[in-house]
Amino acid sequence: MGTPAAADLLLVCGVPAPEDGEWLDGIEWSMPEPALRIVAGESGRIAGALDMARRDLIDRTVTWHRADVADEPGAHEHGDHEGHGEGHHHDTHHDSSPPEASDDQGDQGPNRHRMDHGHGDHAAHSGHEGHEHHQPADHGPHKDHMDHAGHDGHMGHMGHMGHEMHTMGQVAGLPMAERGDDRDELRLDQLHVPIGPALSDWPAGLILRLTLQGDVVQDVAVDHLRVPSVHRLPFWDEPWLRAAQGEKVTRDRAARRRCAAHLDSAGRLLAVVGWDDVAARCRRLRDEVLSGAPREGVDDDLRRTVRRVGRSRPLRWSIAGLGELSADRARAVGVTGPALAADGDAYNRLLMWMSEVERGLDGLDDARPLAPDDRTGPRGRLDGPRPPSQALLDVLPELLTGAEFACARIIVASLDPDLDELALASVSGAAHA
Template sequence: MDLRGLVRRTAMSRPAVLAVALPGATELRLEAEAEVRRRGWPVAGAPAAADLLVVCGVPAPEDAKWLDRIERSMPEPAVRIVVGESGQVAHALGVAHRDLTDRAVTPRGAHGDDPSEARAGEPDGHEHGEHEGHGDEHGHGAHHDSSPPAAADGRGHDDHGMGHGHDGHAAPSGHEGHGPHRPADRAAHMDHTDHQGHGGHLDHSGHDMHAMEVAGLPMAERADDRDELRLDQLHVPFGPGLSDWPAGLLLRLTLQGDVVQDVEVDHLPVASGHRLPFWDEPWLRAAHGEEVTRGSAVRRRCAAHLDSAGRLLAVAGWDDAAVRCRRLRDELLSGASREGIGGAVRRTVRRAGRSRALRWSIAGLGELPADRARAAGVTGPALTADGDAYDRLLMWLSEAERGLEELDDARPLAPDDRTGPRGRLDGPQPPSQALLDVLPELLTGAEFACARVILASLDPDLDELALAPEPGAAHA
């Protein structure tokens, strides 16, 4: 092995991982992130920084295009794997790591390989469909599918704090004391340069982008802005493959300058009747007559709130705090006792509440007073918070802290108790549908770089849409 090969092999000893979760794969996402963290691998915030793409859940054939676009945005060598069943994550990552390391030190075609041999081990009928010449044009195409035809279950845990432009590592200790950049200064979260079908976004074909295209890139058109000025207007899709993004969500934003003028909410199909939504499972099982303890339901709710808080903190750039929330979430899901986890939860809540810089960075974004939330059918923490993104963060954290007292409650959960982490599960629509419905109102008029903070502060769970199937879900 030459020196260059040795350097590349060393670099691949800790590959940067970009995990993309499909609807219905929450448990697999947690399991994959936990295994990545256990191995000490960095987490990539964008395809350009990733070596390994981990798809959590079994893609449909129509998902091939946008997944291929993500892979083409990754630097060579790159490997994509699909994890569709719980318990296979560790093995799949191990195989992918060996393949990635071999590709790093063995130039493509060094052994006279046929391009089709770059996908050795990929089964016939692979669910990704056409790969548009990855194996020969881009040097990609090393896909591994560890999933059977059936979709996946599997509980796991989380990752390092998503850095979004911080090379996947958590920020240095003491980051909170110095304060992050204001979200408007962190436009890397939603970089214009990553919107042209790369970076994990849906294919534009089949959607009316209302603008001309040159070389596949949408051009701006003119329209009146909120100040009645004629400014360029750009129509841009976001999702579904972004990091720290609700699985399967697609937003089509109309932008003028750095201001969101219009929002269209869409999503990938969400299969109904396949499995219960992971975060709502205890309440739905109890409603079906199964015996579920109150403590297990409270544990799941607390973990869900910490998961949401970790996502919001990561998007806002508070990586240390995001890591703490995710570790606490993982410990809760692993059965940690109140005594073992209580002190850490309380410290996390106190730090968030005392941080002036954190408050400054997200306060005032996504104002949702209780009366407007109630009128829109919103229930749960988003209604109780009666405020902005910062209020919703504190509500999640305070509810997680209060729940510690009930972790050991062995009494059965009442079948009519339908208070899931995001709201009432016995209403006319799933709680997350109401969150999606109110999203355009909150995003319209917001600065472009703040839109993801507002979205993360609501954190809709599209898995809940399986409780009330909707016609017309988006197809990639």
């Protein structure tokens, strides 16, 4: 699903932290009614949670339709009141109503749900109708018409970009632009737009707060959700960090993790560019490599994919020149790994990933131990003063400033920072093992 405006179900895997509630609410409010949010706290409960969500959505769709009919002129003359409140056939409790919601608003129409299937309960967001900018009193159970109109216009586009917009003011819930000097010293409208933290083909947890004038990015502030300080190693860096701590790790395991990481990054960039078929192939190969498929089973397919990406002129034309990062500049800001070796733009970084994937085939099925002093993970050196992805985040503002808004996601995807790496400093012996 490309945007929340095209979705009707928000699935949260794992139990969210209390501070995650704000941005989860923002994503849910970007979804058109009827919409459902479910929390699957344990992996074994996901299938059951999805089945229950499907039944609930069907019930809510019927209820929503009946509520529409009930609001039509003359509908109440026929006594059609039974549609309101149906679909809540599960036990519910109101555990996340905002403070301003009042009891007399609960029967305005069907309410949004949050179903916590990780613990076997159903929680309803009965208080959401209390937000005036989402639920005007004269619209009954419907959302504001501006909300619906925005799915094909400005609000729909902004809805998938983030969960809040900080502007000088709002009219009917729509953000108003400010004025500011552009690079030509002209006074033009400025719009502050956050992107993230949850988008398809986007680094999970990353938030960019952009200042736009027209379609040009004038300023960038990099933010992210809190990285849990749990004592676990980042998935993509795990083989090298374990070897650095003295564990026996085979070269095959490290080679597979590196190839899979680059295929994952390439698939994300190709999906953003619109090469969905090749992106899907990269992800399939990523899964096969991680699952332990023998080299003979993936060799030909991998090489064909690498050649297809490298020979495509339309692909090169679409991303060449975006996010130019020279090797000298990368080295100066502490960037290591493929982004440093690429010595160029988004297209060069994509080719570097594919080249390393092809080169990594030689390490598959190699049972020799990984050298303990090999500290080069998929995104760079793991024994430096800061995690590799921190350097990628630090260089993002200068690469995005001056770029067109439509190119911002391509530049981010071409760097593909892994926010899990930001917890390296809190992992005992990981960063400087």
